[in-house]
Amino acid sequence: MRSLLAVGALVFIAAVPADAQVQCEAQGVSLQVLGSGGPRAGTERASASYLVWIDGEARVMIDVGGGAFVRFGEAGASLATLDLIGISHFHPDHVTDLAGLLWLSDLARQDPLRISGPSGNGAFPSLDEHLLQLFDATTGAFRVLSGTLGGPGRGAPLEPNTVDVAVPDPVTVLDLPGLTVQALSVPHTNSPALAYRVESGGASIVFSSDQTGTDPRFIAFSRGVDLLVMHMAIPVGSTGPILDVHAAPARVGEIARDAGVGRLVLSHLLPGDAPLAQAVAEVQRRYRGTLDAASDLDCFRVG
């Protein structure tokens, strides 16, 4: 794994031993990056996935992209402490390790595990449809895991919450003492998609999902947040239809600036050091706050 840290106008790229683990702090709120990559396979980055740790327990997981399964284990996380799995959208790089993660989850817990995700359209399933496609007791690909949906198979029971992306305002998907999570619909080509905002003990984190960065409601949703995880998936100079899918680096910087975020963590990163360094520099021309380009297993104290 490699760690790319951007400070001021300088960009440092430092090698990190492959067996290094970054343990999140035992107290307070931390963000851990399980997967800092996107759809292309490489040697260093799993696909999108994140954990929010509170007082030494992994409580919220956002996305379960390819590689999240092994990173979850490397992070020392447990299904027993999770209160929510939030799925941003159903592009494969955000959800393909879900079944693997939940296999034998009934050994870790018996109480229901909440899971949230977007509603569907003609091109993408809703969360409910996706879970049936995976785990339905008679038609699911992994019917062996039908216990997740109340069937006779294995798996801790899931408590699905499908968020209607037509709702223009944030929707609360988790409301516990000291921990709340809201979801907001964001534009991402034809894929219904959700950003998430996690609040705990005065600390706040927003996860952007893949998105174009063109909806001002997302800036309001991120306003004043301690830490914004923003996906930066396309290089400087991108034009044309890709801008209906992802925000260009300049737009990423504008969003962080306009939302007044305390810290910006860039993720879902481009392959190759040179395009990434160029994109980070483009972000820094707009956003002057604390900025990091994520590596897998990085931990960031929040609040």
Ligand SMILES: [Zn+2]
């Ligand atoms: Zn993606």
Ligand SMILES: [Zn+2]
């Ligand atoms: Zn996507």
